[in-house]
Amino acid sequence: MDEALGRFISDFGELVRLSAENARGGAGTAIRDIVRKHLDADPGEFPVVIEPIQQLRLVDTDVVLDEIAGRDPSARVLGVGGGQMRMHADLRSMLDPSPVGRSFPAVAQPDYSNASVGPSRQRRTLQFGLRLFRYDGTPVAVLQRGASPNDQRFVPQLEVIATDEDAVSRLFAELRGRLERESVFKGQVVLLSETGFGPGRAPASGGITFVDRPHVADAEVILAPGVLPRIREHALGVGRHAAALSARGQHLKRGLLLYGPPGTGKTHTVRHLIGASEGATVLMMSGRSLARISEAAQMARALTPSIVVLEDVDLVAEDRSFGPMPQPLLFEILDALDGLDGDADIAFVLTTNRVDVLERALSQRPGRVDLAVELPLPGLDERRALLALYGGGLGFSDVALERAAGRIEGTTASLAKELVRRAVLGAAEDGSEPEDRHLDAAAAALMAESEALTRTLLGGHPAGTRPPRPTSPTPPAGRTAFPTS
Numbered sequence: 001m002d003e004a005l006g007r008f009i010s011d012f013g014e015l016v017r018l019s020a021e022n023a024r025g026g027a028g029t030a031i032r033d034i035v036r037k038h039l040d041a042d043p044g045e046f047p048v049v050i051e052p053i054q055q056l057r058l059v060d061t062d063v064v065l066d067e068i069a070g071r072d073p074s075a076r077v078l079g080v081g082g083g084q085m086r087m088h089a090d091l092r093s094m095l096d097p098s099p100v101g102r103s104f105p106a107v108a109q110p111d112y113s114n115a116s117v118g119p120s121r122q123r124r125t126l127q128f129g130l131r132l133f134r135y136d137g138t139p140v141a142v143l144q145r146g147a148s149p150n151d152q153r154f155v156p157q158l159e160v161i162a163t164d165e166d167a168v169s170r171l172f173a174e175l176r177g178r179l180e181r182e183s184v185f186k187g188q189v190v191l192l193s194e195t196g197f198g199p200g201r202a203p204a205s206g207g208i209t210f211v212d213r214p215h216v217a218d219a220e221v222i223l224a225p226g227v228l229p230r231i232r233e234h235a236l237g238v239g240r241h242a243a244a245l246s247a248r249g250q251h252l253k254r255g256l257l258l259y260g261p262p263g264t265g266k267t268h269t270v271r272h273l274i275g276a277s278e279g280a281t282v283l284m285m286s287g288r289s290l291a292r293i294s295e296a297a298q299m300a301r302a303l304t305p306s307i308v309v310l311e312d313v314d315l316v317a318e319d320r321s322f323g324p325m326p327q328p329l330l331f332e333i334l335d336a337l338d339g340l341d342g343d344a345d346i347a348f349v350l351t352t353n354r355v356d357v358l359e360r361a362l363s364q365r366p367g368r369v370d371l372a373v374e375l376p377l378p379g380l381d382e383r384r385a386l387l388a389l390y391g392g393g394l395g396f397s398d399v400a401l402e403r404a405a406g407r408i409e410g411t412t413a414s415l416a417k418e419l420v421r422r423a424v425l426g427a428a429e430d431g432s433e434p435e436d437r438h439l440d441a442a443a444a445a446l447m448a449e450s451e452a453l454t455r456t457l458l459g460g461h462p463a464g465t466r467p468p469r470p471t472s473p474t475p476p477a478g479r480t481a482f483p484t485s
Helices: 003-023 031-039 055-069 083-088 099-103 165-181 227-240 242-247 266-276 287-302 328-339 380-390 398-407 413-430 436-447 449-457
Strands: 049-052 076-080 111-118 121-135 138-145 157-162 189-192 208-211 254-259 281-286 306-311 346-352 371-374
Touching: 031 076, 031 121, 031 138, 031 157, 049 165, 055 111, 055 121, 055 138, 055 165, 111 208, 121 165, 138 165, 157 165, 165 287, 189 287, 227 254, 227 266, 227 346, 227 371, 254 266, 266 306, 266 346, 281 287, 287 306, 287 328, 380 398, 380 413, 398 436, 413 436
Parallel strands: 189 281, 254 346, 254 371, 281 306, 306 346
Antiparallel strands: 049 157, 076 121, 111 121, 121 138, 138 157, 189 208
């Protein structure tokens, strides 16, 4: 039997069963009767207004509606009975005056779901239920419905009926206005993941994970002299002078591109920027979740000041000249970067390992990327500083650190960290405290020819060689790229 036909027969049988039960008076008070009493009028005389909601903003909508309804001491929330069949009914069908409509569906307990509102906090959110309250003295009924992919409903929505259509308009105006200013996401760090139901179809969680704001001190970011202050000033300094810039007609939106080989500290630097941006909303995406860039841009605009992080953007923004067919996701990224007003205090931070294949339209147009910074393999001074950072308090002498730093030429911060770990492991095998000899032995082992694969996986290159330098993006007039070596 066809699955859809089988489901229809099952649902129809449930409807018949409940209708018979209601006729015997076993289903309780009908929703229609409750709403009629609340409106003090026949619901059929008034239109039902439908308002779609972004899945990401369902919890925000729930918060705002709770506060609005809470102004009325007599406000209440009702559930809708009737089993699975009720999920297919809209508010108008619930208020249908037909014989079946008078007895089905009936009042039941509301449906709630737990929604994250922070890294370790959740909120009970109305998933399917009817709100009854007075708005500016007008009785209003609001059916709040979350997404239900199993029932082919991928977009949450509100369905509203009231005796005064102007009251409905004012209600939606207040709701939209407050959603522009208020959100559980404001000032938080969230990771947007790929959704599971195709384009525009978010799962019940909204594909969002709240994460604790990382705190990476300046001293923990080992880059060439002057690089980190330049990055910080471009990404965060603009926001500190937002009022002055806006007053003089200057744009606030900016783009920062960090490029270089894997393991040179791009993600680590981004974590430092996020930690230093206390109070800003941070939206992070990478891989396939970059398909949500338009959604993220809308959120960033509503929740300024904000930072949008696009990691490994080369995976979806390869230069269009490399093939006959552009990637559709590329256009979404370009549209998102172009579509926001210049007065939006938003920093787009992009990272890539392959600047040489990065779409020129993304990297060379002011307003998309204003500053491109190369993070190359660390030089001798940076390698020494990395070893001192990772080996702090372990008793290695300055001479040994200098010697090891010279020995691991052509490697990344990742290898420096592994070197210290191996030295500590060697000391543990000896049953002693870490000493210079353990650091020397670990450096020799890592750089031995037999460890070539390990060095490659950790981001290194054969000693005495440098990786091919990627072609730096040529800055347009009025903009300066900032190479570090």
